[in-house]
Amino acid sequence: MAKRPPILNRVKALREAHDGMSQAALAKEIGVTRQTVIAIEQGRYSPSLESAFRIARVFGVSLDDVFQWDETAES
Amino acid sequence: MAKRPPILNRVKALREAHDGMSQAALAKEIGVTRQTVIAIEQGRYSPSLESAFRIARVFGVSLDDVFQWDETAES
DNA sequence: TCTCCATGTCAAAAATTTCTTACATGACCC
DNA sequence: GGGTCATGTAAGAAATTTTTGACATGGAGA
Numbered sequence: 001m002a003k004r005p006p007i008l009n010r011v012k013a014l015r016e017a018h019d020g021m022s023q024a025a026l027a028k029e030i031g032v033t034r035q036t037v038i039a040i041e042q043g044r045y046s047p048s049l050e051s052a053f054r055i056a057r058v059f060g061v062s063l064d065d066v067f068q069w070d071e072t073a074e075s
Numbered sequence: 076m077a078k079r080p081p082i083l084n085r086v087k088a089l090r091e092a093h094d095g096m097s098q099a100a101l102a103k104e105i106g107v108t109r110q111t112v113i114a115i116e117q118g119r120y121s122p123s124l125e126s127a128f129r130i131a132r133v134f135g136v137s138l139d140d141v142f143q144w145d146e147t148a149e150s
Numbered sequence: 151t152c153t154c155c156a157t158g159t160c161a162a163a164a165a166t167t168t169c170t171t172a173c174a175t176g177a178c179c180c
Numbered sequence: 181g182g183g184t185c186a187t188g189t190a191a192g193a194a195a196t197t198t199t200t201g202a203c204a205t206g207g208a209g210a
Contacts, residue, residue: 032168032169033168033169033170035169035170036167036169039168046167047167051168
């Protein structure tokens with residue numbers, strides 16, 4: 001399997017701040033499945049750049065507001 | 076194969092602005108192959124979020140400075 | 151000319167992300 | 181209790197990204 005990517009994200013926090021939007025609702029808006037949203041929030045793998053863009057657009061923020069390089073990981 | 080992603084990038088321009096860095100040198104710095112850099116620059120597919128981050132870091136810019144959503148593509 | 155370097159192409163395999171389907175749990179409300 | 185919703189897990193298939201290896205071309209320079 002994939003090892004954990006060195007990327008952190010605030011998807012869950014943004015979702016909750018967005019009027020408690022559910023994982024299912026977010027998944028539908030960005031055009032992926034609920035399982036994909038779960039995996040991304042859990043950091044099991046990082047999304048494609050395209051999914052990342054769609055997530056940022058749903059919340060009206062920039063890519064860097066959603067995803068951050070994990071400085072504690074090896075570069 | 077994959078259809079063209081709705082994402083544009085300035086990798087080639089950044090590379091040239093970065094003292095004419097070669098595709099091979101960039102590939103080595105971000106830990107992918109030269110073919111991957113070629114494919115990204117040509118827009119054949121968009122990179123993983125992890126590769127995207129590594130590219131931005133090499134050039135010392137933000138993700139959004141390297142990759143832009145193509146507004147002319149269907150969302 | 152010959153060599154080196156940068157870019158490009160191609161095809162198949164490998165690795166990673168995403169989908170599909172199914173089932174489980176806890177919270178909440180009737 | 182029974183129903184719905186949100187979240188979570190799991191396994192295999194499908195799709196996409198990346199690698200590997202090989203070969204081609206054009207430019208620059210010795």
